[in-house]
Amino acid sequence: MLHELLSAAQHYGALIAGLLAVAFGLVLRRRSARKLSAVEAPTRRQKLPKRIFTLLSAFGGWLFVVMLISLVFHKEEKGEFAPPEIHPKAVALFGTGLHVSPTLLTTWGILLVIFAGCLVLRFTVLRHMQDNPKGIQMLLEAMIENLDKYIGSKLDGMSLSFGAYVFSLALLLVCSAAVELLGLHAPTADINMALGLALITFFLINYYGFKRKGFAGRVKSYVGIHTELPPDANFAQRAKANLKALAKPATIAVPFRVLSDLVVPLSLSCRLFGNMFGGMVIIELLYWALGHRAVAIPSVAGLFFNVFHPLIQAFIFVTLTLSYIEEAAADE
Amino acid sequence: MDVTAIGAGLCMLAAGGAGLGMGMATGRAAEAVGRQPEAAGKINSIFLLGLALTESTAIYGLLTALIILFVQK
Numbered sequence: 001m002l003h004e005l006l007s008a009a010q011h012y013g014a015l016i017a018g019l020l021a022v023a024f025g026l027v028l029r030r031r032s033a034r035k036l037s038a039v040e041a042p043t044r045r046q047k048l049p050k051r052i053f054t055l056l057s058a059f060g061g062w063l064f065v066v067m068l069i070s071l072v073f074h075k076e077e078k079g080e081f082a083p084p085e086i087h088p089k090a091v092a093l094f095g096t097g098l099h100v101s102p103t104l105l106t107t108w109g110i111l112l113v114i115f116a117g118c119l120v121l122r123f124t125v126l127r128h129m130q131d132n133p134k135g136i137q138m139l140l141e142a143m144i145e146n147l148d149k150y151i152g153s154k155l156d157g158m159s160l161s162f163g164a165y166v167f168s169l170a171l172l173l174v175c176s177a178a179v180e181l182l183g184l185h186a187p188t189a190d191i192n193m194a195l196g197l198a199l200i201t202f203f204l205i206n207y208y209g210f211k212r213k214g215f216a217g218r219v220k221s222y223v224g225i226h227t228e229l230p231p232d233a234n235f236a237q238r239a240k241a242n243l244k245a246l247a248k249p250a251t252i253a254v255p256f257r258v259l260s261d262l263v264v265p266l267s268l269s270c271r272l273f274g275n276m277f278g279g280m281v282i283i284e285l286l287y288w289a290l291g292h293r294a295v296a297i298p299s300v301a302g303l304f305f306n307v308f309h310p311l312i313q314a315f316i317f318v319t320l321t322l323s324y325i326e327e328a329a330a331d332e
Numbered sequence: 333m334d335v336t337a338i339g340a341g342l343c344m345l346a347a348g349g350a351g352l353g354m355g356m357a358t359g360r361a362a363e364a365v366g367r368q369p370e371a372a373g374k375i376n377s378i379f380l381l382g383l384a385l386t387e388s389t390a391i392y393g394l395l396t397a398l399i400i401l402f403v404q405k
Contacts, residue, residue, distance in 0.1 A: 086403060267388065274391035281398055316384040323381070 015067040021060025029053035066295040081288045084280055086273075087192055088185050103190040110175045110187070154322040155329075165204070166322065169197070170314050173272075177310030180280060181302065188310075189276040191269070198269035201321045205264065209328030218328075264324060268317065275313045279305035340400045346393025353386040 032049040036042050090099040125136050133141050144163070151162050173188060180186040187193045209218050283305055287294045361379040365372050 084402075086399070270395060271384075271388040271391055274388075274395040277398065278391065278394045281402075312384075316381070319377075319381055320384070 011067055011071055014063060015071070018060045018062075018064030018067060022057050022064060023060075025053045025055075025057025025060055029057060062296055063293075066293045069295055070293070081285070084185065084189070084277070084284055086277060087190050101190070101192075102185055103187045103193050106179055106184055107172075107176070107187045107193065110172065110179060114171060114175060151322065154319075155326050162322070162325075166318050169321070170318050173197075173314035173317060174311060177276065177306060177314070180276075180283075180306045180310075186276050186280065188272055189280050191273050194269040194273035194276075195265065197272070197317070198265040201268060201317075201324065202265040204321070205261075205324045205328045208325050212329040268320060272313060272317055275309060279309055336400055340397040343393045343397035343400065346396075347390040350386055350390035350393075353389070354383055357382050357386060 029050055032053060036046060036050055039046060088102045090101050091105075092098065093100045121136075121140070125140065129137060144167075147163055147167055151166060155162060176187040176193075180189070188197075283298060283302055286298050286301055290297060357379065361375055364375050368375075
């Protein structure tokens with residue numbers, strides 16, 4: 001009873017304090033502004049009081065709004081900090097015995113949304129394509145054009161069909177980061193999802209590496225020595241040259257080269273996962289530390305940790321994918 | 333005695349190295365753009381890629397710290 005009374009008193013006290021801070025801050029700010037207008041070309045030091053009072057009134061306003069919200073909605077006090085899981089526990093689907101990871105469910109949801117968006121675009125914008133683009137069509141064309149140009153600059157002379165893969169990858173990464181804004185556990189903040197995406201990239205790197213250069217070429221590129229052979233060399237000549245290349249001193253670097261190629265999925269997935277998970281933990285910690293005062297401030301922090309950073313990460317993931325493929329498939 | 337927090341703090345030393353590297357890379361990129369402003373686009377893309385790779389060092393440290401704090405108990 002006493003505890004409740006104290007907490008209510010605290011609430012109302014903070015509410016009134018916020019209101020007072022706003023009032024005093026505004027009044028004092030006005031006074032110092034009037035004083036400031038008398039001085040021509042004021043220095044930083046002279047401007048300082050006005051700035052402090054502006055901050056004071058802003059802080060008072062925030063406190064007032066927060067306390068009002070927590071009084072109206074009865075936000076609970078902070079308890080023990082519950083850390084997020086690196087892979088969320090499976091939940092039972094529709095009360096049946098089927099246990100499904102929330103990551104999978106969220107990803108399905110994202111895919112459905114993307115699919116619905118594609119269908120809508122297909123039946124509205126793509127039906128009425130014009131010669132001089134306008135509105136959404138222009139946006140789409142600019143997106144595709146820039147992506148093609150970007151991929152062309154990375155993968156010189158390779159097929160532009162990479163655009164489809166790269167664009168879907170980027171869209172999935174951005175959408176799964178945006179899901180976090182809705183309060184869900186982002187799929188890419190699950191180590192399994194990050195590893196899965198990295199494995200797809202790993203498969204593509206090796207597929208294009210072997211397709212472009214063949215097995216011998218790939219081995220040679222590990223050794224780092226490029227033997228000059230006439231294009232019509234027979235098998236014996238090729239084998240001899242390859243063996244000679246293998247015997248050169250650069251052979252000592254082979255294990256490291258192989259290792260650095262094999263570690264690609266690990267480094268890609270850890271980079272993506274670490275970024276997403278780190279951002280999520282920081283936001284959770286902020287919510288926990290602010291308790292029922294978590295208004296306005298987490299949204300500003302979330303702008304960086306949940307919007308800007310994931311966008312950069314999506315760009316990085318795509319860029320690294322293209323760079324690795326280019327490196328694996330490049331002609332000597 | 334619970335000393336896992338100290339270990340997690342030590343992990344974050346990785347951030348120091350990453351910060352040093354990122355600062356050096358940024359300085360060099362600014363220098364390069366100052367010398368050749370017409371190559372700014374190319375320098376920018378190389379710079380961003382390098383920055384991401386450097387940053388991943390700090391990310392690995394952060395990941396280890398988080399795992400020590402929240403998973404390994």
